[in-house]
Amino acid sequence: MTTLKVSSRIPKKPIKKLPTSIKITDKTTVQDVKEQLAKPGHWDPERLGIYDSSKKLLKDRKAIMSQQESVMADEELLVKDLGPQLSWTTVFVIEYLGPILINLAVPLFLRPYIYRAAAPLSPSQYIAMAMIVAHFLKREYETLYVHRFSLATMPMFNIFKNCGHYWFLSGFNLAYWIYAPSSYTSDSSPTIDKLNIVGIALYLFGEISNFHTHVTLSKLRSKGGTEKGIPKGYGFDLVTCPNYFFELIAWTGVLFVTRSWATVLFMGAAWGQMHLWAVKKEKALRKEFPDTYKKKKHVIVPFVG
Structure with a gap:
């Protein structure tokens, strides 16, 4: 199990009740991460955009998070509220x-x-x-x-x-x-x-x-x-x-x-x-x-x- 740091992609617009970190396994998908992040603030998971440190959006919701080299290298996720979907x-x-x-x-x-x-x-x-x-x-x-x-x-x-x-x-x-x-x-x-x-x-x-x-x-x-x-x-x-x-x-x-x-x-x-x-x-x-x-x-x- 790996712990990833979670930060707002736009620091001036923090997301309410966004966890500061999450734990993932070798089977955790991008969609699983969205649902974990959304749960504390009762967000719609689809509103949350997941980005790597280069601010590239992870579009494939079924991709395995542990296989995203750009994320695992820094062990950090950037999250943005994409608005109503x-x-x-x-x-x-x-x-x-x-x-x-x-x-x-x-x-x-x-x-x-x-x-x-x-x-x-x-x-x-x-x-x-x-x-x-x-x-x-x-x-x-x-x-x-x-x-x-x-x-x-x-x-x-x-x-x-x-x-x-x-x-x-x-x-x-x-x-x-x-x-x-x-x-x-x-x-x-x-x-x-x-x-x-x-x-x-x-x-x-x-x-x-x-x-x-x-x-x-x-x-x-x-x-x-x-x-x-x-x-x-x-x-x-x-x-x-x-x-x-x-x-x-x-x-x-x-x-x-x-x-x-x-x-x-x-x-x-x-x-x-x-x-x-x-x-x-x-x-x-x-x-x-x-x-x-x-x-x-x-x-x-x-x-x-």
């Missing part, structure tokens, strides 16, 4: 719910109150509504039944940031312009044109392929586990994150149907954020698997970036 599942369900409700409410119920003249929805507008709502329903399903998160929670503040992105850009932004009586989608032919058909084909290919890659990623980790692996197979030999590439293809399909700058705006913002995540993922894979990971030059779009 929400589960990743809760945050994702709420952020995706916004676009679903908004893209149903505006075209089906609110158009007479938003626009002065509200002619019936055109076929293209119905198709666009179905594509957008189906996309986010798929995301809800994946959140509940496919994705496996290495971290249990995220700061509660993230729900406002995430909802701001999804509820505004893919909710109000798309709904207001796409379902407007004066939009290109509204003025299109009453029949389904060739561009609609191409858009639907791209959308279905992108969504199905995106789902396939998410299933592949989920199989790298056991349920409730935090282990990491190298994703291989469909799309992963071309770019770091083919799931992002296929999502962009799906939204290109939506763009072909809507032909709206609102869709371009959402896609541009999404691509920018996904590119940052993909670059980070590529760096992480190179660092974690230096001898076995095949480095990728392009992180999202083959031969582009």
